Amino acid sequence: METKYSVIGKPTGNVDGMAKTTGEGKYTFDMYLPNMLYGKHVRSPYPHAKIISIDASEALKLPGVKAVITGKDVPGGKWGLWRRFRELCDQIALADDKVRFIGEPVAAVAATTKDIAAKAVELVKVEYEILPGVFDPLEAIKDDAPLIHEDFENNINATRHIEWGNVDEGFKQADYVREDKFTLFPQAVVSMEVHNSLASYDKGTGKLTIWSSTQSPYYLQLGLADALKMREGDIRVIKPHVGGGYGGKNSTMPDATTAALLSMKTGRPVKVVFNREEEFTTTEHRMGLHLAIKIGLKKDGTILARECKIITDGGAYTGLGATALYLAGIFQTFPYKIPNWRYDAFRTYTNKVWATSVRGFGAVPTVYAAEVQLDRAAKEMGIDPLAIRRKNLMEPGYEAPGQYKVESCGIVPCVDKMAERIKEKWPKLEKDEGIGYAGFAYMSGGIFNWIDTPYAYSGARVQVNIDGSVDLFTQAADIGQGHNTVAVMICAEELGIGIEDIRLHPGDTATAPVDLGAWGSRETLMNGNAIKMAAGQVKQKLVDLARAKLGENIAYDLVCREKRIYLELRPERGYSYYEMVEAAIKLNDGEPLIGTGHYTPHNKGMISPAYGMGIMAMKAKVDRETGLVEAKDVLIVHDCGQVINPLGARGQVEGSVHMGLGYALTEEMPNDNGLVLNPSINDYKIIRQRDMPQIELLDVPTYDPSGPFGAKEAAEATISPTAPALANAVFDACGAEFDSNCLKPERVLKAIREAEKNQKNKAKAKK
Amino acid sequence: MKQELKFKVNGEERELWIDPKTLLVEVLREELGLTGTHWSCDTGACCCCTVNVDGMAVKSCSMLAMQAYGREVTTIEGLADGPTLHPLQQAFIDNWAFQCGFCTSGQIMAANALLNENPSPTREQIQLQLDGHICRCTGYNMIQEAIQDAAKRLQKSKV
Amino acid sequence: MKNITNSFEYFSPKTLEEALKLVSQFDKEGKDFKVVAGGQSINLVMKQGVIAPEAVISIKGLSDMDYVKFDEKAGLKIGALATHRAIERSSVVEKKFGVLAEMEHNLSSVETRNWGTVAGNICHGDPGGDVAPVLIVLNANVKMAGVKGERTVPAEDFTLDFYETALAHDELVTEIQIPTVPPNTGVAYTKFSQVVGDFALASVAVAITLDSKKDICSDVRIGLGSVAATPLRAKKAEEILRGKKITDDLLAKAAQAAMDESDPTDSVDASGEYKRELVGVFVKRVGKEALERAKKA
């Protein structure tokens, strides 16, 4: 396709490629400083208990042990990401009065070797008074349930009520109404790089430097400032390469706070690295929840009303769980027009690790319920599942009152393209195969400001040097999604140069403008806008200078492309980029050309400036004797605005489907009174190579006015439809219905038998 | 009691004294500074830490370093020829075969062992060889494409 | 990350004789020692701190024990240090004992198979292992040696309980012996796991020998994995088939008998009840496959 762009839209290899394929690139995990100590946590074996006493004397006697800290050594108060609502800042570095989940840190040691640290941990004696625990949200809200946080009545951590239209009236007018109940299980994050941090405190200046595996250097800086009672500016966070985040590395976690506290106490660099069991048992995950959903439709399949109630298993702290609660409601309405909608949600505290943002942030469990219910309704009403979706799709300009407005919106052509392609792709199904559909949409970054930042949501600074090389500074976080590549592509496109001309300086709070980090699929749109703005400022200087030198009519437009600045309509008239840069710097009294960009969305509703969307079809096969489900093939038609890097966009989709399939089929965290029963990669099953289907990805290009060059989300959206598309395919194949995710063979076999029984009963009733 | 470990790492003879309980991954990362070999699952179940021992793909987290005595170990750092990337490395970059990159060293080293014995593997053979490698980012398809691409490049370079 | 935290003395004998001497000496001294072959299982146990031996005897270097040999009379001999990978890629194995290679394709990862040994697999005594059920139906024997001498036990008697084997503390497994597969015999193995290559929820191996007319089942062996405290031979199920013409109905009866013989427990992934059902399904399916193969043999 002929485009007006010379950089964006072209498949571009990862700019971190050399670092990541040679082993030269450093993750926090790979960093060791001279004289460094190893920190390790003493953790609670109980889900809910008072700490009576902690005796570290034996541990301190062990040669090589340099410090033991407990809750008493934490100078700051509680912290959290919901800084705008201080009561929701409930996290603590080390428990001082009581513990609220198994594995909560109560003390930490610093020692000269890992082995000594591990031995010292065993020597710290902690005396507990065991308290009754509560492990299910429906139990947690009972009046006689033990309170996990004293100030939160009935253990209710957060609530949401959203409503538009007239829901009761909608149901009254409906020809068909059905209600379903679901229980959705939590999903573990399982980043391949565990949580880890390396802190180095400078006693002389009182300043702290910390390298950490984080999704947001800025959030970590704020979290540490609260926990350590320090000025944020005295804390420098550096984010090296990050081995995956998926939502699980937004919160400030004890790896960071403890490394910092121990470094401050010992005056030596301290590294804290979680092991895999600690990852599974003490770090954040996707929320589990109970859900009731009701839908009302007209005979022709038009949705008139929907009502959804959820109560989530929040775990011991807030994290980003309160936001997930909101998004769980909102994204369940996409990509459909639902004229009357009501949502009531409760997040409860329980004695487990807490639930937070995880890939698909909030949307995944509720989209599952909505899309699965839609198929059940379609079947009973005798409507084709793709047709019922087609009937209700959003259109450009669609507005959900008081919540969001959708500007670019390619979902209608997406579904039409799907209908066409599916006929050629899967003309015939084999025995016990089925096809399932699910629609999806997701935000291009959130508008919410719970962190309460006075800064812009995204910032970037561009410096053009005398030789035309560019230094690009931003705190935006590449955690694997490929934003570093997107960032330099946008900068290069705007300046009309190549990506090889740019040196990116990402993820350092001391040198780069603030960016809120990598969550909610935000970096391309938000950071992309900031970069485009920063580069645009410099570009303007170059264009102005060229115009002046050319002495051209003011009405002529100049462009920067392929390292030249020239008249758009008369390309032969212009100057080289290098020439103009040199001239501009000389004119500037020798100062390099600096451009700054800051982006904060305004007048874009409550959720996001733009929404990526589309439709997924999944072909699956069921083994009726064992219940084994095989995901055979996937087709996705996707509208993500102007694609910046097609390789990166495809990578995000492939990865989302993979994690979504885990949610659909294999990933579950059974819990027994607060104890995670499968805390290892052997027992927590992740989809492997031979289980992964091929994915065909078709694009429906749109242009979103809010995004840089019209770009929007191409990241998390495709996780949400994966599990419902799979469940719907199984439903199509054999009529089995599921009231949960994670279609393990035993569950499927039960559901098949249930379906067979129901079909027999129905047949009997007909006779 | 420390014991002597003599082996070859990325073509260089190495002699060091280690506590025999040390795992190969610890020697590589903590004694030799070869941090390109990562370590992720603790239970031998993710193959993130794969290196080549006498040309075979082996998990360095599940092997006592002493068992490498007299053998030849190749890590991700030993793959490129000076500044020239190995075709596998280049193909991984060009095909977007990694995202966070943390499992990449292991994937590439397993692929290297495969291509050394089977210069043009089918998709199924690649899946079989790399099946133990867990990746949370890519969904594997683009990794398999990259390995096939690398196989083509390698064959071209040999012609 | 988890490493091995306790230190131990390390010995790496070069010959079987040296190894046996060390084993017997430590045994007499009452020294807490552990034999490590590939370490794929046992290193993990040490990392978890479940055992903390004073001494480790690495037998990985016993190159005289690293072999896979075959002759028609003696059958297949797998030395104690032969890796899974050696079996998987041996051309003799592929030709004469194809089921072993098939079994290996789905055993963990290439990495585990490259370093882990077949003998180590059975010595670990994991009831969920893939090797034992196949050895049982192939009528294999396990040869063990101590300073006092050698002895051999049938594979079906080798595992005694969860992670407990017939091996004495001062003995080593030296060889696994598999007789040549009789004519008109078909052998098949399937493990059922939700994720390919994972440990089995249940696994079934079947060997069927047909009479010269390829009509009547003259002999049959059925091995089960993951559904009891040890790998199991389903003798009652075999009885139903032996001497009969195998039909779908008969296989269904045998499947029921095998279900009754198995004694699976609940685990995180599945209930014991479900695993028992799997035994039924796979005795039928694998039995059918073995029968087809026997007809073609």
Ligand SMILES: Cc1cc2nc3c(=O)[nH]c(=O)nc-3n(C[C@H](O)[C@H](O)[C@H](O)COP(=O)(O)OP(=O)(O)OC[C@H]3O[C@@H](n4cnc5c(N)ncnc54)[C@H](O)[C@@H]3O)c2cc1C
């Ligand atoms: C992630 C993972 C997945 C796995 N999946 C599977 C699977 O799906 N199916 C399966 O069957 N197995 C599986 N395994 C187990 C694997 O097959 C075994 O770990 C391997 O075969 C053990 O061999 P080894 O040489 O490494 O034994 P080691 O770990 O060295 O030893 C195991 C035990 O046997 C003893 N031992 C070893 N050799 C001898 C000998 N010659 N004489 C006496 N004692 C000896 C040791 O003392 C030790 O107690 C898996 C392992 C891992 C780590």
